[in-house]
Amino acid sequence: MVTTKSQSNVLRYDIVGSRRFSNYGFAVIVAIGALGFLLAGLSSFLKINLLPFTEPLSLNFVPQGLALSFYGIAGTLLEIYLLYVIAVDYGSGYNEFDRNSGKVTIFRRGRSQSKNIELTYKIADVQAVRVEIREGLNPKRALYLRVKGKGDLPLSEVGQPIALNVLEDRAAEIAKFLAVPLEGL
Structure with missing residues (x-):
């Protein structure tokens, strides 16, 4: 105060x-994690390596890639909510x-x-x-x-x-x- x-x-x-340093840091971490999960799930579906530092092509889309995609989408939705809360300064x-x-x-x-x-x-x-x-x-x-x-x-x-x-x-x-x-x- x-x-x-x-x-x-x-x-x-x-x-x-909500515009405090810890919330910005948490939002960045959630964004990176969600993007990683989403790209790993998409890589297993498309059979194209979208993550150069790992090998997601060895994953089967069902069930691993599907689960990773779900976590990526859930993380993205959480990220959108965090950005909204920070934007309105809740x-x-x-x-x-x-x-x-x-x-x-x-x-x-x-x-x-x-x-x-x-x-x-x-x-x-x-x-x-x-x-x-x-x-x-x-x-x-x-x-x-x-x-x-x-x-x-x-x-x-x-x-x-x-x-x-x-x-x-x-x-x-x-x-x-x-x-x-x-x-x-």
Whole structure:
């Protein structure tokens, strides 16, 4: 998350969505794998070597070449989905705390314009800022906003856990800005 402070009465955190380095890397790996499987399956069907570094002509089309073609098509469809999600920047958005209007806005981008999520609450309805820290094999470091009648709303982005010092600083800054208690530290 990147902190943006345009005015002293507005606090805004931008949220990184699917346009992160790991997703680009995963998309490249899936594309290479899908292309390899598809070319191996087509080579066994056409009896033309489309992969110069291996010998797919020794494969029978039924069942090996057919299975490889299926995996290649499935990988290509997954690649198309990954590229779409990266293109629309799924999950990106912002958390904005505005004292001028007295509102908190949580916005996340969806798969299409009609699927975007925008939640707006009054600052007076905010009860606390909560930090959740869980270490171990599946670590979790998350920041939540406790809103009257709505429970805990997540403020942190999905993906790798936030550095502990960044999480603590951000939680303290939001709690101080909203003049609410900080829980979980």
